[in-house]
Amino acid sequence: MKQLKVRQLAPQKIRIKEETRHFYNGIFIDLGELVIFSINVIKQFFRPPFEHKELIKQGFLLGNKSFALVSVTGFIMGLVLTMQMNPVLADFGAQTLLPSAISVAMVRELGPVITGLICAGKMSSGIGAEIAAMRVTEQIDAMEVSGTNPLGFVVATRVLATTVTVPLLVIFADAFSFLGAFLAVNVFEDTSSTLFIDRAFAMLGFRDLIPATIKTVFFGFFIGLIGCYRGYNAGIGTESVGSAANSAVVVASLTIFVIDLIFVLITNIL
């Protein structure tokens, strides 16, 4: 009886082990392929023909269309953060530091990360699904056959568009978070906009602004790159479209946190 159980469980364990090995192998394979893919995409940035019209179109679709979402999120973030921090700072008698605390928190960390996550959700999934659909419907193959480089036309334009628009969206998110914080501060006490801006920028320095901005460029690049990679390498069948969109969001979000961690470490060293 016992021997029969062992015989029954053995193939299952082997199967789990194989799946685990495949999973870890798959991660490293994916990582390697992503590096190769990103090198090819970067090469396309400097290789003519430059797809200006497609770039403008993608910039509009990815940037302008995300503006409202990002602005509202930033506004709410500023509002909520102020309302949450006000009682804490009031306990220390440091309410005057509220605008500075909000500005530093938003510019250094929350603005880029929250905007990055929103863009990962909206852009990366959209790009992944769109390119996966193109792959499923063999439009990518058709481009290759017709002599159009899909990496240059489809991927490079989208990656470049996200690389440019995400930092801009972060700037808007920061600005709207300041607006939300200003309104929230005025709920507790009357503060002039001049005083609020003065206090908000009192503790801000280039050491806060520049690394955060550079960080968002990488966020944008990887959001576009991961979306394109997942869509470009989508399998055959309509279910791969959803799978590509889903995995693009997950991986892009995770990548944003990893990049954020790396940048914080670098900034602290500097």
Added chain:
Amino acid sequence: MKNTKKALRLGIFVAAALILFVVAVYLIGSKGNLFSPTKDVFSSFKDIRGLVVGNNVRFAGINVGTVKNIRIISDTSVVVTMSIREDYSKYIYKNSKVQIGQEGLMGGKIVLISSGTPETGVIEDNDYLAVAEGLDVQGMIAQAQTMLREATQTVSNLNSVTDKINEGDGDIARLLNGNDLTTQLGIATRKLNNSMSDVNEITRKVSSGQGDLGKLINDDAITDQLSGIMKDLHATSVKANAVVEELQQTVHAINYGEGVLPRLLHDKELGLSVDTALTRVDQGVFEVTRAAETIADSWIFRLFSKKKKDINNQSQSVTTKKQPKEFEVQPGDTIIVPVNESADPEIKRSEN
């Protein structure tokens, strides 16, 4: 056309974001005096207490610059370079002093510049400013610790005092715990009240003019009499003054005048003359007396005498007078001594 519209909207989006970015850069940069001319001044501190590059430099409560650089020169010297905006630098003089302060309990460090005097001139680029020692939070904590120690000691002393009071040791304890003192105080207060009532009675009598004191205080006749007495006394004293003045003049005349008395007092020759004269008078009197005795003893005179006994008595008294008599000097008598005799003659005082 559709693509152009998208490009326009994208352009507006990018431009707006870039403008916001530029504004942020300007606001941060203006805080660090990036876009205005500045003057660098230095100060050497022993301890910069956590001051970092970028901290504000404040003069008269205004942020006039930032800390540009911090260099450690030796183990006791840290040179801080301060970048001060030129439009504010004209108010900072060369003898201004700097110290490191704190921007509130929660805030960071700042450099505070105190105002100097115009005689020394306005600061120039690369000038050094002297350092004034300021009190930081750690210093305040150290002072607070000292105060707390002293307060603890005071409290323990107070505890000791209150313990002693509770245990009934000392006058205050007896005052608080015992009833003897309060009883005695009660008695004393009663006596004092009685005394006060007596005093009140006395003052009432005095006020109503009863008794001598009352009359003295209330009656004007006594004061009038006293006034008259005082007037008489004054007149008497005026007369006494006149007498004294005359006496002084007389004494002066006796001492320094030219009459007989001054000479009698001060002239020895006159004294001798007087003495000689007196001696001669005395001799004359003696001679006269002897002559009178001779006459009395004569038979013619005795013939007419009634009682022999009286004559005998008289003869005895004359005999007594004949005997030599020693000088008796009374206080206030003037003694005239011949020049050839001793200057310190022996004087026999009478018993009286």
